[in-house]
Amino acid sequence: MQNTDSEEAEKSKPSLVFFDLETTGLDQSCEIVQLAAVSGGHSLNLYVVPRCRMQRGASKVTGFRVRRRRLYLHRQLVLTNSLREVLVSFIAFLRMLGRPLVLGHNIRRFDCRLLVRALDELDLRVEFESAVSGYIDTLPLSRELLKDSGIQSFRQTNLVAELLGVDYKAHDALEDVRALQALYSVLQPTAELIHRHRFTLDTMEKKPAASAAKSKVPRELPGQRPLWENFRQAVKVTEGKEDKATR
Template identity: 80%
Template structure:
C-alpha cells in the first residue's frame, strides 16, 4: 500500500493533471462536449458533437450550440473529434505523464461519473485506470484546507477570485483547468490532506479507497493511442491558446 508521503503535491515522482468537462447539461445522462486537461505547460483541449440536445441553460452558460451536425462556441465553428478519439487522446496524454494524479473540481460527484460512463461504453476503462494513480476532488479538499476562512461559496470561480484575486473565463474547460492548476498551487495541500481526498473510479460513489495499481499496457498496445493522440492534437492545435499564468 502506498504511503501518504508518496502523493504530495511537491513530490518529484508524482505528476498532476487537472481536467474538466463541459457537458450538455447537469444531469447524469448528459454528454461530453469539451474535455480539457493541463499539466504544467502541457495541455489538451478537444471537442465532441454530442448525441443529445444541448439543454438551454447549459448552452447559455457555456456558449455551445450544435447546428447541422457542427459545433459552435460563441458562434465560432470549432473542430471536433469522435468521443472515442477524445478519450483515447486523453489516455495517451496521461500515459505521457507517467500515471499522474487526476485532479478536478467537483469531479467525484460529476465529471468522473460521466467519464466512467463514456469509458465503459467504449470499453476504454481498463486502459484509462492503468494510466492514472488516482483521483482527487478539490471541492472537499478546499473545504478542509480553508475551513477557517469562513467562505460563503467553494465554487471554483469564487475560490480563484478570493485566493488569487482574479476573474477568469469560467465554463470553458481549458480556462477552468488552467485556473484550477493555479488555485491548487495556492492551496498547497499536505500529503495527508491529499491522501484523505484521493479516490479511484471504482470508489467514486463511496468513501475514498486505495486499490492496487494495474499493470500498464504494453508498448505495442499503446502505439495506436499515441498515433490517435498526435492526430487529434494536430487538428485542434491551431485553436488552442498558449498556456499562460493566471
C-alpha cells in the same frame, strides 16, 4: 544528504493533471461536449458533437450550440472528434505524464461519473485506469483546507477570485483547468490531506449516484477531423515555468 533525500521524494511524487468537462446539461444522462486537461505547460483541449440536444441553460452558460450536426462555440464553428478519439487522446496525454494524479473541482459527483460512463461504453476503462494513479476532488479538499477562512462559497470561480484576486472565463473547460491549476498552487495541501481525499473510480462508485442508460456507440459525424492529424495542435507542450495568471 538531506537535499538529496528531499529531491528524491519530490521526484517520486506523481505528476498532477487538472481536468474538466463541459456537457450538454447537469444531469447524469448528459453528454460530453468539451474535455480539457492541463499539467504545467502541457495542455489538451478537444471537442465532441453530442448525440443529445444541448439544454438551453447549458448553451446559455457555455456558449455551445449544435446546428446541422456541427458544433459551434459563441457562433464560431469548432473542429471536433468522435468521443472515442477524445478519450484515446486523453489516455495518451496521461501516459505521456507517467500515471499522474487527476484533479478537478466537483469531479467525484459529476465529471468522473460521466467519464466512467463514456469509458465503459467504449470499453476503454481498463486502459484509462492503467494511465492514472488516483483522483482528487478539489471541492471537498478546499472546504476542509479553508474551513476556518471565512469563505462562504467554495465554487471555483469564487475561490479563484478570493485567493488569486482575478476573474477568468469560467465554463470553458480549458480556462477552468488553467485557473484550477493556479488555485491549487496557492492552496498547497499537505500530503496527509491529499491522501485523505484521494479516491479511485471503484471507491467513487460505492456512493449513491443517479443511474443512466448507456447510449449507442457514436458514429463519425460530418466535420470531424482525423484525430492524429491534428493531435499536435490539441496537445501543446511548452517549456519553462507555468504562467499562473488567468483570464
